[in-house]
Amino acid sequence: MTKSPTVRHRRLGRELRRLREQAKLTPETAAHQLGWSRPKLNRIENARIAVTPSAVADACDLYGVDFSTKAELVQLCKDAAVRGWWSAYSDVFTGCYIALETEATAVRAWEPILIPGLLQSEEYAREIIRATRPELTKTQLDRHVSARMTRKVSLLGSDAPTLHALVDETALRRPVGSPGLMARQLNDLLQISGWSNITLQVLPLAAGAHGGVEGAFSVLSFDEEDPDVGYTECPSGDVYIEAADQVLRLTLTFERLRSACLSPEKSAALIAAVRSSHDLP
Structure with a gap:
């Protein structure tokens, strides 16, 4: 039994994984350069833990993401943290x-x-x-x-x-x-x-x-x-x-x-x- 991530967290994690793979970085290499542990990177990409906007920005910089895409992902990260009516x-x-x-x-x-x-x-x-x-x-x-x-x-x-x-x-x-x-x-x-x-x-x-x-x-x-x-x-x-x-x-x-x-x-x-x-x- 697992707690499922919200839609925005899932979308963000999936996009970060795609960009890492596009940059041809292994999970181990990306985690090391970001100062993260390998399990942390895995949990972020699989939307099992929340990630901060600054961490998303750092990942985008490492992956060579253009400014527009970086801004969209940082905003997506912020939106994922917004508290809903529930x-x-x-x-x-x-x-x-x-x-x-x-x-x-x-x-x-x-x-x-x-x-x-x-x-x-x-x-x-x-x-x-x-x-x-x-x-x-x-x-x-x-x-x-x-x-x-x-x-x-x-x-x-x-x-x-x-x-x-x-x-x-x-x-x-x-x-x-x-x-x-x-x-x-x-x-x-x-x-x-x-x-x-x-x-x-x-x-x-x-x-x-x-x-x-x-x-x-x-x-x-x-x-x-x-x-x-x-x-x-x-x-x-x-x-x-x-x-x-x-x-x-x-x-x-x-x-x-x-x-x-x-x-x-x-x-x-x-x-x-x-x-x-x-x-x-």
Whole structure:
């Protein structure tokens, strides 16, 4: 389990490696001339540790980078250090998933047990967080709910990513909270599924055994040359998947699940039918 670097750190590390290789310097030679250890250079190029703007400038000078490129990389380094909105919830969010999600242009998510976090209503989220984190005080619970609702703002606006969510029918039928809560949650789902950047599909119980039985996961995609990142969560921590073959496996699993799901239109009809089966307030 590793903490994944943010998109900007990944981009910076990849570019520094490319420039070093272009200058025909081995990692050992470059590290020695920069006054770094070989492991430090490796961690910087693989975005495992942060780097200062002055260190980036020194590397650019060693690699013979032109002024314009040097200025761009130094600025990229500064941008990578900028604190995002999620930093205000550092007591809630761990790891780097929210930073990655915020910069993603597309999110593909599979959820076999719950309504996906990005699509949860406030009262549904409160019940789920209360059940999974019973040790939280009321103030802490409020903080967690507030953080989750703030996260949903990323789905709004011209820069919002596309979200393709696959949800197991079980998640729709599982009663959560007081009477009427699930009916209201499913009504929210129907409204959100009409947004232009949202695609919601349901995997029916009739599909039987499927490739997603091992648990929930997400695949995040980004602009430019940044590779996709996979993510899964378990009680002991977050797991970020960055190896190309493993990300491809998640992507293929998602596509197989998508093929087994109902169409968006039939999914909406099923959600409406299940909504009517839940107790109304």
